[in-house]
Amino acid sequence: MGQMTRKRIKLAIVIIFIPFVLFTGDAVEELEKQLNEPSVSGIEKARLLTRLSELTQDSEPTKAVKAGKEALELLRQLDDPSQEVRVLLALTWASQNIGEYETALDYGDKTEKLALEIDDKRSAGIVYNHISRIHFLLGFLDRSLEYALQALELSETVNDKQNIAEAYKNIGNVYDELKNSKLALTHYLKSLKILENLGDKKNIARMLNNIGNIYHSSHQHKEAKEYYRDSLVLSEEINWKKGQAGTLINIANIYSELGKSKRALALNLKALPIIKKIGQKRFLAILLSNIGVDYRMLGQYKKALRYVYQALDIAKEIKNKDIIRNFYEELSYIYDAMEDYTQAFFYLKEYKRIDDEILSEEARKNISELWTKFDSEEKEKKIRWLTQQHRIQQLKLERQELVRNFLLLVSLLILVLFIVSYNRYRTKKKAEHQLKESEQKLRAMNISKDKLFTIIAHDLGSPLNSMLLSSGFLEKKYQTLEEEEMKDLLHQIYENTDHMAKLLDNLLKWAASQLGKLEVELETLDLSQLTEDTIELITSSARGKNIHLVSHIDKNTLAIADKRMVETILRNLVSNAVKYSNNGGEVHIFSKSDNNLLEVTVSDSGSGIPTDKLNSLFDLGVHNSTRGTAGEKGIGLGLVLCKEFVEKNRGTIRVESNTNEESSTGTRVTFTLPTTPQKEEQANC
Numbered sequence: 001m002g003q004m005t006r007k008r009i010k011l012a013i014v015i016i017f018i019p020f021v022l023f024t025g026d027a028v029e030e031l032e033k034q035l036n037e038p039s040v041s042g043i044e045k046a047r048l049l050t051r052l053s054e055l056t057q058d059s060e061p062t063k064a065v066k067a068g069k070e071a072l073e074l075l076r077q078l079d080d081p082s083q084e085v086r087v088l089l090a091l092t093w094a095s096q097n098i099g100e101y102e103t104a105l106d107y108g109d110k111t112e113k114l115a116l117e118i119d120d121k122r123s124a125g126i127v128y129n130h131i132s133r134i135h136f137l138l139g140f141l142d143r144s145l146e147y148a149l150q151a152l153e154l155s156e157t158v159n160d161k162q163n164i165a166e167a168y169k170n171i172g173n174v175y176d177e178l179k180n181s182k183l184a185l186t187h188y189l190k191s192l193k194i195l196e197n198l199g200d201k202k203n204i205a206r207m208l209n210n211i212g213n214i215y216h217s218s219h220q221h222k223e224a225k226e227y228y229r230d231s232l233v234l235s236e237e238i239n240w241k242k243g244q245a246g247t248l249i250n251i252a253n254i255y256s257e258l259g260k261s262k263r264a265l266a267l268n269l270k271a272l273p274i275i276k277k278i279g280q281k282r283f284l285a286i287l288l289s290n291i292g293v294d295y296r297m298l299g300q301y302k303k304a305l306r307y308v309y310q311a312l313d314i315a316k317e318i319k320n321k322d323i324i325r326n327f328y329e330e331l332s333y334i335y336d337a338m339e340d341y342t343q344a345f346f347y348l349k350e351y352k353r354i355d356d357e358i359l360s361e362e363a364r365k366n367i368s369e370l371w372t373k374f375d376s377e378e379k380e381k382k383i384r385w386l387t388q389q390h391r392i393q394q395l396k397l398e399r400q401e402l403v404r405n406f407l408l409l410v411s412l413l414i415l416v417l418f419i420v421s422y423n424r425y426r427t428k429k430k431a432e433h434q435l436k437e438s439e440q441k442l443r444a445m446n447i448s449k450d451k452l453f454t455i456i457a458h459d460l461g462s463p464l465n466s467m468l469l470s471s472g473f474l475e476k477k478y479q480t481l482e483e484e485e486m487k488d489l490l491h492q493i494y495e496n497t498d499h500m501a502k503l504l505d506n507l508l509k510w511a512a513s514q515l516g517k518l519e520v521e522l523e524t525l526d527l528s529q530l531t532e533d534t535i536e537l538i539t540s541s542a543r544g545k546n547i548h549l550v551s552h553i554d555k556n557t558l559a560i561a562d563k564r565m566v567e568t569i570l571r572n573l574v575s576n577a578v579k580y581s582n583n584g585g586e587v588h589i590f591s592k593s594d595n596n597l598l599e600v601t602v603s604d605s606g607s608g609i610p611t612d613k614l615n616s617l618f619d620l621g622v623h624n625s626t627r628g629t630a631g632e633k634g635i636g637l638g639l640v641l642c643k644e645f646v647e648k649n650r651g652t653i654r655v656e657s658n659t660n661e662e663s664s665t666g667t668r669v670t671f672t673l674p675t676t677p678q679k680e681e682q683a684n685c
Contacts, residue, residue, distance in 0.1 A: 061097035099281025125155035205234035265294035552590035559673035577604035579628035
């Protein structure tokens with residue numbers, strides 16, 4: 001949405017909504033005054049308490065819960081299901097606002113059941129949106145999307161524009177969390193258009209904030225701040241404290257990302273008393289953690305610890321694993337900065353433990369199947385090891401028997417006995433050597449297993465979950481989707497499938513290499529031809545980003561290596577260069593000879609790799625998969641596989657990177673291959 005549209009929203013709101021703030025504040029005071037009158041009782045008191053709960057569910061949710069519970073007790077004696085539905089709706093939303101998610105879901109289930117019993121479809125649609133929001137905050141994106149779609153369908157049947165807008169917002173939230181900015185923005189704009197027509201100032205402020213989040217996630221800080229400031233102005237005009245605090249925190253996050261920690265801290269501290277008064281626990285926990293991060297960046301570690309520990313206590317109280325995991329990670333950063341490495345390692349392990357618990361059930365199932373396979377192989381290894389131990393014991397017994405016979409033999413048999421003993425000794429040494437080799441192979445298998453689990457857990461879980469949600473949404477809404485939306489969903493499913501296919505291809509090659517089933521077949525290769533073949537293969541993806549692929553390798557540039565492995569190396573390196581290059585960039589491949597080695601370099605014009613990540617690029621235990629400049633997903637195993645194949649071909653690989661914004665040299669990956677056969681190979685020829 002452009003600047004002109006935002007100005008138009010501001011003008012329309014000023015004309016229509018100036019009386020709103022005074023009306024709401026006066027209404028709450030008037031209701032409390034009437035409730036204090038002795039003559040008020042029965043149905044009239046229940047009606048006043050219901051209205052009080054509805055008016056304060058956002059601004060003072062604790063007060064709303066208290067009023068709602070009192071109203072609920074009265075209404076159950078009066079048998080007024082319609083009024084009871086209104087109270088349950090307010091209790092659902094207010095309980096969510098103070099972080100009591102289990103209680104909120106319980107109220108939501110009761111609301112749904114009662115609303116459907118009395119055929120109140122509008123209220124049922126509203127509570128579906130409430131439940132969608134709660135599941136989103138708990139991290140259950142599939143359930144959140146499911147309830148949002150139910151809310152949209154039911155609200156459209158009764159033409160409830162307000163709730164239709166809320167459903168579009170909730171769907172957008174799910175896609176934003178899945179990093180699908182395009183679909184998220186599409187649904188946010190649909191919601192905003194409806195809200196403009198309704199003149200709903202508070203929800204327009206909410207939506208401007210959400211759209212700002214989209215630009216924030218894309219690192220378009222200028223545009224994000226414009227939307228946040230517009231949202232802040234609207235929130236201040238209607239005295240919406242929660243909206244003010246949320247927007248202040250978002251602007252603070254931008255300053256934090258830009259390295260302006262003092263400005264970020266000032267905004268977060270300004271938001272803190274507002275959030276404490278509102279009493280929303282999840283919101284308060286996140287804010288306290290953000291303040292802790294600001295203090296850490298400013299070197300004030302004791303203050304940082306105090307705020308993050310407060311945040312952790314609240315997160316544990318509301319049992320929110322997503323933010324508990326993040327707080328453990330922040331504590332490890334603080335202790336690392338304080339050089340207290342014992343505590344840093346402890347909280348890093350806690351972060352990993354919680355992260356593993358959040359794995360999807362599908363990922364757990366896949367891991368369980370792989371574990372069964374590896375466990376079976378380990379048992380076979382153990383059986384062979386025990387067999388060898390038994391053989392060694394037999395050899396010892398045979399040797400003892402020979403020693404006894406030696407005492408009975410005469411000198412004529414001394415030479416024969418010596419020969420037999422010597423042969424037995426050699427057999428024993430050979431068996432012991434085989435046993436050691438088996439133990440080493442078993443350890444290597446265990447290490448390979450752990451590394452393989454790490455890759456699968458991190459890089460298959462996310463695309464599987466995303467593809468499941470997109471295909472589910474497509475199944476339920478395909479008849480009402482526009483052509484462009486249908487294309488976007490199909491493209492997302494294709495990208496996730498392609499990503500998993502590439503990852504599995506690399507995993508299979510790497511696993512074959514680790515298990516010793518991938519033999520190196522050396523032959524003389526023309527690197528010029530292999531490079532041209534690779535460029536032809538990747539040209540289509542490069543063309544999508546207007547990236548020019550250039551080979552500077554002369555014809556008949558020869559090396560001795562395995563053709564399949566070199567093709568895999570070139571394909572991974574050139575694909576990475578395209579992924580991390582900006583639109584309109586260039587990727588160059590060139591070579592030079594150095595003694596008996598050929599150096600091949602792939603150079604891109606991207607933004608480079610941070611220095612602190614260079615040393616861990618080839619470590620399988622470190623998760624270095626990141627998105628490309630156009631949001632492309634990383635495969636997570638490419639560089640590890642390249643290093644494995646280069647070393648199998650008697651070469652080396654290194655990475656150099658320039659992160660200077662004024663330079664366009666980007667990242668250079670160089671690997672070497674031999675140009676002459678080894679002495680053993682020459683003898684065989």
